[in-house]
Amino acid sequence: MTVRERFQYDLNKLTEMLLELGRLTEQAHESAMTALLDQDIDKALVVIENDNRIDKLEEEINDFAILLIAKQAPVAVDLRRIIVALKMATDIERMADHAVNIAKSTIRIGTDKLIKPLEDLPRMHSQSLEMLRESLRAYSEEDLLLAKKISELDDKVDELYGEITKELLSMMPKHPEAIAQITQLAFVARYIERTADHATNIAENIFYLVKGQHYDLNA
Numbered sequence: 735m736t737v738r739e740r741f742q743y744d745l746n747k748l749t750e751m752l753l754e755l756g757r758l759t760e761q762a763h764e765s766a767m768t769a770l771l772d773q774d775i776d777k778a779l780v781v782i783e784n785d786n787r788i789d790k791l792e793e794e795i796n797d798f799a800i801l802l803i804a805k806q807a808p809v810a811v812d813l814r815r816i817i818v819a820l821k822m823a824t825d826i827e828r829m830a831d832h833a834v835n836i837a838k839s840t841i842r843i844g845t846d847k848l849i850k851p852l853e854d855l856p857r858m859h860s861q862s863l864e865m866l867r868e869s870l871r872a873y874s875e876e877d878l879l880l881a882k883k884i885s886e887l888d889d890k891v892d893e894l895y896g897e898i899t900k901e902l903l904s905m906m907p908k909h910p911e912a913i914a915q916i917t918q919l920a921f922v923a924r925y926i927e928r929t930a931d932h933a934t935n936i937a938e939n940i941f942y943l944v945k946g947q948h949y950d951l952n953a
Contacts, residue, residue: 741806748802748819749874751795755826756870758788760863762833763929767859770840770922771852778837785834792827796820814946818939822873825932829866832925839918839925849905849912855919858894859926861887865933872940884937885951891930898923 762781769777799816802808808816865887872880902920906913934951941949 741802741808741812744798744802744806745812745815748795748798748816751791751798752819752822752826753870753874755788755791755795755823756866758784758791759826759830759833760866762788762830763836763859763863763866766833766836766840767856769837770843771856773840773843773845773848775841775844778840781837782834785830788827788830792823795823799823811943811946814943818873818943821939822936825935826866829929829932832929835925836922839922843915843918846912846915849909849915849919852919854894854898854901855922855926858891858898858923861891861894862926862930862933865891865930869933869936869940872937873943876940876944878941878944881937881940882951885934888930888934888951891927895923895927 762784765777766781768774769781799820802816803813806812865884868880868887869884871877872884899920902916902923905916909916938949938951941947941951
């Protein structure tokens with residue numbers, strides 16, 4: 735194996751590690767939302783416990799990327815690929831943190847009867863996870879059209895977030911006994927919205943990877 739072939743092998747390994755980080759994060763989010771909908775405290779606790787695995791993998795990605803820079807002294811697009819991988823790992827890990835936050839809100843809500851049917855939150859959550867999946871695919875395929883689509887999905891998530899927050903705030907005066915629960919549901923909406931923002935960050939970094947320039951897709 736030549737030096738270049740070995741470097742390409744390592745770059746591919748870095749991509750595989752990122753995709754695995756994304757897969758674990760998606761699983762964490764799916765479990766967290768299921769726990770919320772079912773008011774399943776045990777499942778929420780598992781989400782929190784499993785976050786250590788995600789944190790460890792992010793650290794491994796960071797260490798591996800830094801080692802590649804030190805050993806190979808890459809330039810141009812190869813260097814951008816490693817820098818983008820580092821930034822993506824941070825965004826994906828923070829998405830996983832938001833899954834943990836949803837799980838913690840689930841525990842705080844407990845088994846009290848929900849103030850309203852949870853329909854909009856799962857819909858918003860589903861769109862944010864689609865953004866995560868598509869951002870990973872856009873990265874692996876260096877697909878700028880798909881990266882642009884992610885920013886458009888973010889607009890839909892933001893719109894839903896505004897509607898959900900407005901509805902929850904309007905319920906507080908009518909249901910003072912449920913203010914703690916309503917507050918936690920508002921937090922969940924915020925965690926989902928932030929998850930979508932991190933997916934948009936990844937999309938912007940894909941533009942940087944391919945074009946070598948920074949773009950604000952929310953402008």
